Amino acid sequence: MDTPRLYLQLAGRYRQAIESGTLLPSQRLPSVRNLMRTHDVSLSTALQACRVLEEQGWVEARPRSGYFVRRPARSTIAPVPEPESLVAINPDDFVGMHHRISSYVAKCAAHPVSINLGGAVATPDAYPMEALQRAMARVLKHQPGLLVRAVPIHGDPGFRQVLAQRALEVGLQVSPEEIVVTYGCTEALNLALRAVAQPGDTIAVESPTYFGILQAIESLGMRALEIPASPQHGMSVEALSLALHTHTDIKAVVLVPNYHNPLGSVMPDEDKARIAALCARHAVPVIEDDSYGRLHDEPNLPRALKSWDQTGNVIYCGSAHKTFAPGMRLGWLMPGRWRARVEMLKYANTRPNDSVVQIAAAEVMGSRLYDRHLQKLRASLLQWRNQVIDTIAECFPTGTRLSPPRGGLVLWVELPPGTSSDRVFELALQEGIRVAPGTLFSNSGRFSNFLRISAGQAVTPTVERAIRRLGDIVADQAAGTSSPKKPSPRNP
Amino acid sequence: MDTPRLYLQLAGRYRQAIESGTLLPSQRLPSVRNLMRTHDVSLSTALQACRVLEEQGWVEARPRSGYFVRRPARSTIAPVPEPESLVAINPDDFVGMHHRISSYVAKCAAHPVSINLGGAVATPDAYPMEALQRAMARVLKHQPGLLVRAVPIHGDPGFRQVLAQRALEVGLQVSPEEIVVTYGCTEALNLALRAVAQPGDTIAVESPTYFGILQAIESLGMRALEIPASPQHGMSVEALSLALHTHTDIKAVVLVPNYHNPLGSVMPDEDKARIAALCARHAVPVIEDDSYGRLHDEPNLPRALKSWDQTGNVIYCGSAHKTFAPGMRLGWLMPGRWRARVEMLKYANTRPNDSVVQIAAAEVMGSRLYDRHLQKLRASLLQWRNQVIDTIAECFPTGTRLSPPRGGLVLWVELPPGTSSDRVFELALQEGIRVAPGTLFSNSGRFSNFLRISAGQAVTPTVERAIRRLGDIVADQAAGTSSPKKPSPRNP
Ligand SMILES: Cc1ncc(COP(=O)(O)O)c(C=O)c1O
Ligand SMILES: Cc1ncc(COP(=O)(O)O)c(C=O)c1O
Numbered sequence: 001m002d003t004p005r006l007y008l009q010l011a012g013r014y015r016q017a018i019e020s021g022t023l024l025p026s027q028r029l030p031s032v033r034n035l036m037r038t039h040d041v042s043l044s045t046a047l048q049a050c051r052v053l054e055e056q057g058w059v060e061a062r063p064r065s066g067y068f069v070r071r072p073a074r075s076t077i078a079p080v081p082e083p084e085s086l087v088a089i090n091p092d093d094f095v096g097m098h099h100r101i102s103s104y105v106a107k108c109a110a111h112p113v114s115i116n117l118g119g120a121v122a123t124p125d126a127y128p129m130e131a132l133q134r135a136m137a138r139v140l141k142h143q144p145g146l147l148v149r150a151v152p153i154h155g156d157p158g159f160r161q162v163l164a165q166r167a168l169e170v171g172l173q174v175s176p177e178e179i180v181v182t183y184g185c186t187e188a189l190n191l192a193l194r195a196v197a198q199p200g201d202t203i204a205v206e207s208p209t210y211f212g213i214l215q216a217i218e219s220l221g222m223r224a225l226e227i228p229a230s231p232q233h234g235m236s237v238e239a240l241s242l243a244l245h246t247h248t249d250i251k252a253v254v255l256v257p258n259y260h261n262p263l264g265s266v267m268p269d270e271d272k273a274r275i276a277a278l279c280a281r282h283a284v285p286v287i288e289d290d291s292y293g294r295l296h297d298e299p300n301l302p303r304a305l306k307s308w309d310q311t312g313n314v315i316y317c318g319s320a321h322k323t324f325a326p327g328m329r330l331g332w333l334m335p336g337r338w339r340a341r342v343e344m345l346k347y348a349n350t351r352p353n354d355s356v357v358q359i360a361a362a363e364v365m366g367s368r369l370y371d372r373h374l375q376k377l378r379a380s381l382l383q384w385r386n387q388v389i390d391t392i393a394e395c396f397p398t399g400t401r402l403s404p405p406r407g408g409l410v411l412w413v414e415l416p417p418g419t420s421s422d423r424v425f426e427l428a429l430q431e432g433i434r435v436a437p438g439t440l441f442s443n444s445g446r447f448s449n450f451l452r453i454s455a456g457q458a459v460t461p462t463v464e465r466a467i468r469r470l471g472d473i474v475a476d477q478a479a480g481t482s483s484p485k486k487p488s489p490r491n492p
Numbered sequence: 493m494d495t496p497r498l499y500l501q502l503a504g505r506y507r508q509a510i511e512s513g514t515l516l517p518s519q520r521l522p523s524v525r526n527l528m529r530t531h532d533v534s535l536s537t538a539l540q541a542c543r544v545l546e547e548q549g550w551v552e553a554r555p556r557s558g559y560f561v562r563r564p565a566r567s568t569i570a571p572v573p574e575p576e577s578l579v580a581i582n583p584d585d586f587v588g589m590h591h592r593i594s595s596y597v598a599k600c601a602a603h604p605v606s607i608n609l610g611g612a613v614a615t616p617d618a619y620p621m622e623a624l625q626r627a628m629a630r631v632l633k634h635q636p637g638l639l640v641r642a643v644p645i646h647g648d649p650g651f652r653q654v655l656a657q658r659a660l661e662v663g664l665q666v667s668p669e670e671i672v673v674t675y676g677c678t679e680a681l682n683l684a685l686r687a688v689a690q691p692g693d694t695i696a697v698e699s700p701t702y703f704g705i706l707q708a709i710e711s712l713g714m715r716a717l718e719i720p721a722s723p724q725h726g727m728s729v730e731a732l733s734l735a736l737h738t739h740t741d742i743k744a745v746v747l748v749p750n751y752h753n754p755l756g757s758v759m760p761d762e763d764k765a766r767i768a769a770l771c772a773r774h775a776v777p778v779i780e781d782d783s784y785g786r787l788h789d790e791p792n793l794p795r796a797l798k799s800w801d802q803t804g805n806v807i808y809c810g811s812a813h814k815t816f817a818p819g820m821r822l823g824w825l826m827p828g829r830w831r832a833r834v835e836m837l838k839y840a841n842t843r844p845n846d847s848v849v850q851i852a853a854a855e856v857m858g859s860r861l862y863d864r865h866l867q868k869l870r871a872s873l874l875q876w877r878n879q880v881i882d883t884i885a886e887c888f889p890t891g892t893r894l895s896p897p898r899g900g901l902v903l904w905v906e907l908p909p910g911t912s913s914d915r916v917f918e919l920a921l922q923e924g925i926r927v928a929p930g931t932l933f934s935n936s937g938r939f940s941n942f943l944r945i946s947a948g949q950a951v952t953p954t955v956e957r958a959i960r961r962l963g964d965i966v967a968d969q970a971a972g973t974s975s976p977k978k979p980s981p982r983n984p
Binding site: 098101102105109119121124127128129130132133136137140141144145146147148149150151153182183184186187190194198199212215216218219221321325326327328329340343344345347348349350351353354355356357 | 590593594597601611613616619620621622624625628629632633636637638639640641642643645674675676678679682686690691704707708710711713813817818819820821832835836837839840841842843845846847848849
């Protein structure tokens with residue numbers, strides 16, 4: 001009998017063939033009968049695989065002739081190039097992340113937003129609201145005493161049990177006692193940084209990276225050393241190695257190895273293994289933020305970098321925010337050999353988390369419903385992301401570049417050279433469209449012509465209009481610079 | 493018509509007369525008829541006042557003769573003396589709060605506890621569980637979308653509105669926008685410290701003080717300068733003034749002006765005003781922790797120190813933990829002129845709080861139910877505290893001292909000189925009785941013969957047995973030292 005995921009594997013195979021150029025646009029896919037014979041699968045598996053490819057926009061059905069490879073608009077958009085230099089950005093070039101984030105947050109709060117392409121989260125409909133609601137209601141009904149009792153230390157044991165079980169799926173074997181529950185991945189990152197480094201210390205991060213990481217580092221009086229990273233492979237192992245040799249004051253490396261925000265990169269397994277070994281050799285702890293690992297397109301969940309850690313040198317941080325419960329503020333960490341210090345810092349920073357939310361989350365996360373939810377979410381994200389990429393490819397001006405990621409919630413879009421994404425952000429905001437300007441993701445000015453655009457919702461006609469409008473704004477701004485402007489099809 | 497609180501005011505008057513020695517044990521209280529005439533109150537007010545005094549153990553009814561002043565056991569216990577010196581404790585004498593707290597927490601976790609006299613919280617039954625449960629259920633039913641939506645910035649507007657209204661009652665006029673919601677008072681204290689001071693800076697605190705304050709300071713790499721404080725008036729204004737003149741590196745003063753943990757002290761209004769002015773003059777910010785202010789015995793809610801603040805120099809921190817919802821992890825702060833910095837630090841540390849809990853708390857805290865709950869809680873606490881004091885007075889050895897506080901949840905008990913409260917703690921724990929040793933409340937060894945004993949529950953026969961047993965353990969330990977041992981009535 002076919003395994004349930006076989007059709008996805010089959011579709012993935014042909015997707016790869018198309019992406020790698022083995023199958024070219026307008027070429028015919030093997031017939032369903034052929035697929036059955038070649039791969040020894042059932043009729044329904046072969047048909048489902050074709051349908052998946054069609055839904056994802058890789059092939060189109062032509063009546064009575066079969067499936068043909070589409071020329072997706074996105075194929076016309078150039079990828080973001082690899083970083084040119086391996087040299088890290090000097091933290092002395094700081095321009096102040098606090099100020100930029102506060103001003104971003106204040107501007108967003110001051111403008112009513114009708115289309116939000118600024119977040120790194122999917123639309124609320126994509127999350128299992130009813131299951132969470134039922135689970136919370138059940139806890140409240142059966143254990144209302146939790147509301148009036150001081151909270152137990154280190155987090156709810158049942159929730160930590162489920163977290164330990166789910167960790168097996170990313171290659172981690174930890175006992176529930178080795179997990180500390182936190183208020184979001186944000187608190188987990190803060191505790192991890194404080195456990196391994198002191199104010200004044202240098203922390204290596206990807207460049208660009210999630211602004212929350214830069215802000216945590218800055219707010220703790222530490223200095224971010226930005227290591228070149230690419231949308232293809234994430235942080236360059238060579239660049240990190242170079243930095244570890246030249247900067248002796250690096251006290252930790254913070255990484256988002258899977259579906260990086262904003263790059264979308266997944267670090268190849270070899271690189272994960274090399275970084276684990278390299279950092280162990282240098283006795284520099286790694287803080288791994290795996291907020292997005294479960295949002296993979298391919299059938300296989302990417303492994304945690306920590307699964308190559310032999311000495312407890314990697315602190316693994318997770319979150320419920322992106323995957324199943326954005327409103328619950330739940331995160332966790334597996335602190336490796338810093339467990340005692342992290343436990344102490346959690347107690348000193350906020351005390352243990354309240355119980356009701358943890359128990360409800362455990363119920364949902366411990367059930368098959370969680371797997372079904374993730375399967376559905378991942379399928380939606382793949383589809384939505386491709387729709388957004390297609391729309392960008394169509395309506396952004398020539399010179400726009402984008403490397404389609406293979407999972408996650410965001411797109412990292414390079415605008416034509418010289419285009420100010422801060423200006424684009426401001427102009428779009430005035431029309432009720434929110435995006436995140438590239439300047440939020442680095443202390444250098446290096447990404448001032450990048451936008452992070454959310455791909456966490458379907459491209460409805462309204463969303464499409466917003467992206468087109470964004471394209472026009474970008475084109476206007478790009479035209480104001482030296483780069484050529486391609487006439488937008490939306491500007492007759 | 494009598495105001496609803498008149499009988500409490502009347503009872504308070506006679507309580508004071510008894511405490512001050514104006515009315516002596518076995519003297520007769522004025523007759524009900526006399527009370528009506530003297531104070532121009534109704535029969536029911538006079539009767540209620542007498543009943544309150546009787547419940548609180550100040551008077552006893554003798555059939556047909558009226559009410560007579562009791563000789564409470566607690567009147568035989570000597571008060572804790574005022575601190576002898578005004579000189580602050582040098583932070584270089586640090587012995588490491590982290591280690592002591594972690595070891596305390598670990599030991600408590602390792603031993604099953606049957607009687608918990610170690611916490612600074614009332615028994616769960618004393619809190620409005622059903623109201624909180626109903627409010628949460630209502631939020632979940634009507635706004636389940638909150639569970640799957642990223643949380644709004646700075647906290648729920650409705651909750652902040654209620655907090656602003658309730659702040660009026662302690663003399664504070666702030667707009668809802670000037671309030672930041674946090675994960676407990678613990679996070680509020682951390683954010684406040686980080687807003688005004690840097691690692692390496694010195695922070696003045698009461699000596700003794702709540703170990704969470706000492707731990708927060710230590711975990712942030714700051715140094716606690718312990719200023720002498722008494723159970724009568726809290727921190728000595730003279731000692732603080734002296735310290736501000738001699739230590740130029742003091743960057744903040746952290747105070748618990750109302751029902752201090754562990755002292756039980758309330759700072760007199762003049763002292764609050766003087767400290768506000770003194771610190772403003774020295775440009776040293778004050779962090780006020782008002783976790784316990786609403787747990788007053790007297791009819792009047794003590795004013796916040798911040799109500800004397802004219803320049804935004806005082807950061808006011810509050811909590812739902814002690815007053816109405818120990819399991820919800822809700823705190824807040826009014827950051828005065830550090831608002832922008834505190835908002836930024838909250839965002840960097842844990843992101844804004846989740847909404848469901850805030851909205852439910854707002855519903856309860858914004859209703860009359862909250863007032864009724866507090867009234868009942870305060871009456872219970874007064875009664876329970878007196879029961880605990882009476883039991884201690886009866887069964888602890890000679891040389892034990894205690895100053896009965898006028899509100900709050902804890903008692904600060906001085907054991908005969910030389911008695912090790914660490915040892916008492918360990919021995920009691922082995923019998924399932926938890927108390928907090930004095931060593932947790934100072935970085936000096938100054939309080940090693942003190943115990944903090946919870947007064948947050950009724951003295952049932954089981955609790956009474958536990959306190960008696962504790963008295964025996966203390967007597968044994970005291971006997972091992974040079975101090976004389978009074979034969980315990982329980983040790984025949
Ligand atoms: C890489 C990364 N880590 C952490 C977070 C925040 O996690 P949480 O909401 O669980 O605090 C985000 C959210 O944008 C993120 O992109
Ligand atoms: C003075 C004081 N502040 C703060 C706290 C902790 O407050 P929360 O539980 O709201 O974090 C306590 C609890 O013991 C306390 O005694």
